[in-house]
Amino acid sequence: MSTAVCLLAYSMVVLVIGPPLLSQVTASGAIPRLGITVWVTSMASVLGAWLVAAVLFAVDLHRAWGHIDMLLAGCFAALRTLALGGYGGYLQAGLAVLTALTLVALGVLGARVLAALRRGRIHTRRHAEAAQLAARGAPRGPGGSLVVDAPHRSVYCLAGRPRTIVITRPALSALDEGQLAAVLAHEQAHLSGRHHQLLALTGALAKVLPHLELFTQGSVEIARLVEMCADDVAARRHSGDTVVGALLALALPAQTAPGSPAPALGAAGLGVADRVERLLDPPNRTQAWLYQSLVLYGLLVAPLALAAMIITQVPLCVTAALG
Amino acid sequence: MRVFGELETVVMDQLWSLGGTATVREVFERLNTDRAIAYTTVLSTMDNLYRKGHLTRDRIGKAHRYQTVLSHAEHSAALMREALSIGEDSEAVLTHFVGAMSEDEVARLYQVMNKRPGSSAR
Numbered sequence: 001m002s003t004a005v006c007l008l009a010y011s012m013v014v015l016v017i018g019p020p021l022l023s024q025v026t027a028s029g030a031i032p033r034l035g036i037t038v039w040v041t042s043m044a045s046v047l048g049a050w051l052v053a054a055v056l057f058a059v060d061l062h063r064a065w066g067h068i069d070m071l072l073a074g075c076f077a078a079l080r081t082l083a084l085g086g087y088g089g090y091l092q093a094g095l096a097v098l099t100a101l102t103l104v105a106l107g108v109l110g111a112r113v114l115a116a117l118r119r120g121r122i123h124t125r126r127h128a129e130a131a132q133l134a135a136r137g138a139p140r141g142p143g144g145s146l147v148v149d150a151p152h153r154s155v156y157c158l159a160g161r162p163r164t165i166v167i168t169r170p171a172l173s174a175l176d177e178g179q180l181a182a183v184l185a186h187e188q189a190h191l192s193g194r195h196h197q198l199l200a201l202t203g204a205l206a207k208v209l210p211h212l213e214l215f216t217q218g219s220v221e222i223a224r225l226v227e228m229c230a231d232d233v234a235a236r237r238h239s240g241d242t243v244v245g246a247l248l249a250l251a252l253p254a255q256t257a258p259g260s261p262a263p264a265l266g267a268a269g270l271g272v273a274d275r276v277e278r279l280l281d282p283p284n285r286t287q288a289w290l291y292q293s294l295v296l297y298g299l300l301v302a303p304l305a306l307a308a309m310i311i312t313q314v315p316l317c318v319t320a321a322l323g
Numbered sequence: 324m325r326v327f328g329e330l331e332t333v334v335m336d337q338l339w340s341l342g343g344t345a346t347v348r349e350v351f352e353r354l355n356t357d358r359a360i361a362y363t364t365v366l367s368t369m370d371n372l373y374r375k376g377h378l379t380r381d382r383i384g385k386a387h388r389y390q391t392v393l394s395h396a397e398h399s400a401a402l403m404r405e406a407l408s409i410g411e412d413s414e415a416v417l418t419h420f421v422g423a424m425s426e427d428e429v430a431r432l433y434q435v436m437n438k439r440p441g442s443s444a445r
Contacts, residue, residue: 057443099340116414119414120414120415120416123414123415123416124416124417126415127402127405127406127415127417129331129403130398130405131402132332133331133332133335133377133398134395134398134399134402135332136332136335136336136395148399148402148403149396150399150400150402151401151403152379152403152407153421154403154406154407154419154420154421155419155420155421156406156417156418156419156420157417157418158415158416158417159416166406168403183420186420187418187420190418195418196416196417196418199416200416201420203414205415213327223418226418230418239352246420247420247421248432248436250420251420251421251424251429251432252429252432257376271433272421272422272424272432273428273432273434273435276435276436277435278433280435
């Protein structure tokens, strides 16, 4: 019981201090892969804490069924007198309802995430089909890409089978050969790094839990970091300057192209300036490594310490109160 | 379901080059000149496209006359709109090399470029 309460408290702490702290330590994008790990770990630790807490509630309730005074012996010793005073039945019923609600809530959450993932897959496949139609069965462009006539300069890719890279004709003519190769390397890095699966999952969580910044802000930050990861792959194979050239070739003139007003922002537009900046002037890796590692260890050690306490049966509330 | 790919693309392409409207026979005759294909294959492909909402059809005598719902340009425009406005009606998961940028961000991009000695924004 007390363990479950402590886990919930842990998740609250991560939910509150996580977003600002994580945004700060991952801001520079020095080691984007580590930054992604930090965000994903924090999300997973919160979800994991909820799940384990719900299971512990259920187990405790089952074990203590009929012995309500024992159930309450932990954190809620004060309530024992109340329970012994004849309210045990009500409390027990209340706890049973609470447990049931928690489990139902988690079930609904899981189902919604799965539904969102499924919608994402269907929409992605439909979009890929529409892109094939738009390319009109014309011969594939460089790197097996689909070349589409459209007023914007745009390059994007979709996962799934078949993997699809779409390049608009204006984008194709804006890039020189080296830049085009860098762009394709960038998109290939997304595809082989399974970035879309990650984005689909964090996007689904953000949609299902729209009031929790850890998930909404986290999905935006992860999208930004994923772009930086792919930039790094492209920059290693071609050069940082080539990637910057490609970013500028596609970013700047698009604003002035006649008849194509820049659509107001999706998450997609985030961080182009940041990406250019870090390619031109790589941020301090050591510092980023240090801070991100510290946060990561903090995230991992706290629940592990809790688990250790469960196993060793340390009276938890005392420990938690002292800690 | 999986095999949307080639054939539906080819049929749509033919329809678009026929001005957006044709019967199954007309499409079949054009396709049959450069590939061995069965009439019934074209028929079922166009029926699929109809059911997916890419085509409408009117009954004329014993046959159907199909029309594309969107012209090719409209179709491409709709595709790009969907690609650029993630999170609205479509939940397609895609990554843009450069997404749509706000004015603030363009301004910041110029700032970043100007900070760098010996280079300037193009």
